Amino acid sequence: MKPNGDRYLVVSGMPEGRIPDREFTLRLGPAVLQDHRLIYSTKTHRAEAYFQIEAENLSGNIPVDFSLDGEAFQNNGAVLDLQGSSLLINDVDVETTSPSGGTMHTISGRGFGSTGWTLPLVMENTTGEDLNHAPVPVIFNSREHIETGRMSPDCSDLRILHWETGRELKYWIESGINSEATLLWVKYGDDSPLMNRFSHLDESGYYLSFGESGTESSGDSTIVYDYFPELLDEGLKVWVSANRLAETQQDGDPISSWPNMASPTFLTQADPSAKPSLKFNQLNQLPAANFNGSAYLQINGFPRQVSEGLTVFSVIKSDPGHDPQGRLISIGNGDRETDNVRQGRERGWRVFGVKRAYSDSITAIGSGRRFAGHSHYMTADVAELLVFSNLQSNSTGVGMDRIRKYLERKYAIGRSARGVVEANRLLGPTRFYLGENLIESVTILDSRTATFVAPPLPPFGNREDLSPLAMSTLPIGPVSLTMMVERDGETAGSGQPLTYFLPAYDQWSRDNLPQGRRGGLEDSDGDGIMNLLEFATSSNISEPTGGPLFSVSSPEIAAPYMEFHRNTRATDVLLSVEYSSNLRDWTTVPEHSPDLTVIAPSPPDESGLLRMRYSPSARSPEIYYRLRATKIPIADPPPRDAN
Structure with missing residues (x-):
């Protein structure tokens, strides 16, 4: 599922x-x-x-x-x-805890989904290319989820998961955090244990998951840089992407400075009349900088001397009627333009890459027009610009070829593999509740298994704040809360409540028994009655009990019964009645049996001692009874009992 x-x-x-x-x-x-x-x-x-x-x-x-x-x-x-329902709780491995909580429990069932928000991710790969080791670009609207509180503002809680195995995929957010076009790259790592990968035959299911509080980012930029090592070339001096601008600016905003991913210096323009503007959703949902014929950006921090040449790449779309001489790059030495890269005659979006042999000084370099004066303005949209202070190789699979492949894949130009997020199929997180209270500590391991740490029980005086349907205060003292799971409006309850038991026996034994004689199965006063039974029935532990712990009515009465005392402060001990006809095979009377009743004290007192009466509705010619006291386990320890 x-x-x-x-x-x-x-x-x-x-x-x-x-x-x-x-x-x-x-x-x-x-x-x-x-x-x-x-x-x-x-x-x-x-x-x-x-x-x-x-x-x-x-x-x-x-x-x-x-x-x-x-x-x-x-x-x-x-x-x-x-099965009929897609959401179900089958079992909780340990059904008890202490009032302070803190114990680990495992829930089994089906349809658990995720504790975060999820978005299906479809990998489109029509090229037949094997993508085992190649990163694939994915674009989605993170701003929507950040503004609604579903996602962390820095996207650190984002994970990419493979549905069939539940494993995380490696990813890196390159740009557009908190924007409508967040660009991330996804790939299977070389050390991944996954067997189903992005081959052209693979139609596996993937999804984005986010919304887990306290999650640190697991982004790994090496998945891009290892595959496109040219992006780490020391000669890369300018690398600007309009999607970086979208992290802090809005559609139509003027661009006064453009962050340079290859350098701490920005591309700048102080003159309001010469600033390009940002345009959203221009190519593959990504934005672009619009140069309208009067815009120019100064490139700062470029080397003053180049000995070999320059390599320039751009993702560009020239306007209709543009000047083919418009300067994508203009290089100056003094007041003389020593070289340039023109936008050319082509229209429509394209990856434009060119090399220029150059071995002169550079005193000025910029984009949008001739570096000085007011001529040869560029009219175009530029989504990305890279300038190397060296000449990249023309060999297949490296240099020029690899940079072009990076940009084509990123901007979905031509037939390239990409991930498509199905934004209209957002699925809410799976939530688990105890009573009406959300369990904050749930970890979903897979669609059938989840774990959680039991939360503390609300103080005794606040029990009335809990829903009566979710809590039952039993005569023996524990508090039971029903468990429920909810996912996008569908709910399912568990037949097993989580029960909180107060650890009263340990405190009682420390207060009343000598050290070394405090075990529940020990007989500290030597009367043949175990400590646990004495505690559960409020028997006098300081001296031997002279008779049985319960009384039996006269056999001549119409409805015979047996009576015993129940210490309501023994909240972590189950006291049950058992009967047998042969002293070998014993049957337990259910705690909610109508034959088992409480005789109210008269007058009422606050001793915590109840008189219990068992009146069997079924008559038997001869029957034996006994009381069994069972120490309720908290989480993992096995139960202990005495009878």
């Missing part, structure tokens, strides 16, 4: 190197499943077919029929057990 609740039937065990035809079809009872998603492992060269189960009225044990051509079906005895 995916985080959004979608159900899938997975067909595996296919021969190595073989994938099923698109006609491969399943029949699930009356429903026909077609158009499977293919998950292919480039390590094992084996495939799995994922069929989505969209029919909502399927439940129970349903036979599965297979067809290779979509027409003739056969059944090999396979049966699918479909």
Whole structure:
């Protein structure tokens, strides 16, 4: 089951190197499943077919029929057990804790999803390129989620997950934090244990997850720099992206300074009439700087001397009717323009890369017009600009070729792989509650398992603040809170409450028993009654008890009964009645049995001592009774009892 609740039937065990035809079809009872998603492992060269189960009225044990051509079906005895609800709590491994909480518990069930917000991520790779080690760009609107409080302002809580395995993928946010076009790169690491990767056959499910409080960033820029090492070239002196501007500026804002990712110095313009402006959503959702024919940016901090030449790359779209002589880059030495890179005649978005041999001094360099004067203005949108103070290689797979591939992939120019976020399929976090209180410490391990640390029980005086439906104060003293899970409006409850028991026995034994004789199964006063039973029945522990702990009515009365005392302050001890006809096989009377009643004290007192009466509704010619006291375990310790 995916985080959004979608159900899938997975067909595996296919021969190595073989994938099923698109006609491969399943029949699930009356429903026909077609158009499977293919998950292919480039390590094992084996495939799995994922069929989505969209029919909502399927439940129970349903036979599965297979067809290779979509027409003739056969059944090999396979049966699918479909549950009705997609969200369920089956079990809580440890059902008790102390009032201070702090114990670890494991919840099992299904459909747990994530404790964060999730967005499906579709990897589009129509090129047939194997992307095992290549980063893939993903663009999404982080500002929307930051402004609504779903995401941390610095995106540090973002994670990219592979649905089929639940593993995290490596990623790096390059630019656009808290903007409408946050650009991140995703890839499988070389050390990743995942077997299903971004091959051109792979149709795995991925999703963005965020909203986990206190999470530190796990972004790793090496996934980009290792694959595009030219971006770490010491000769890269200018690297500006309009998406960096979108982190702090709005659509239409003038650009007075442009952050340079290759240098601490910015591209600047102080004259309001000569500033380019920022335009959102120009190419692959990314923004661009608009040079309108009067704009110019000064490049600061560029080397004063270049001995080899320059390499210039830009993602640019020239305006209709532009001047082909418009200066993308203008280089000056004194008052003379010594070289330039022109915007050229082409229109439409393109990656423009060029090399210029140059071995002269540089006193000024800028973008938008001739470095001095008012001529050869550029009219274009520029999304990105890179300037190297050296000449990059023309060899295949490095230098010019690699830089061009980086920019084409980033801006989705041509047929390049990319990740597409399905923004309209946002899924809220899965929340677990005790009573009406949110459990803050939940960690979801997978769709079927979650852990949490028990929160403290509210003070005794505040118990009335809890919902009566969520809490029951039993005669034996514990407080039980029901557990519930909720995901996007769907809820499911657990049949097992989490019960808080006050550790009263330990305190009582320290106050009343000598050291070394405080064990629940010890008999400190030598009357044959274990300490735990004396505590549970409020028997006098300071001297031997002269008779039995309970009294039995006369056998002549119409409704015989037995009575015993219950110490209500013994909140961590379960006291139960058991009966047997042969002294070997014992049956416990349920604690909520109508045969077991409380005799109210008369007059009322605050001693904490209750008189309990057991009146069996079923008559037997001869029956034996006994009391069993069980020390309630807190979290992991095993129970101890005495009878």
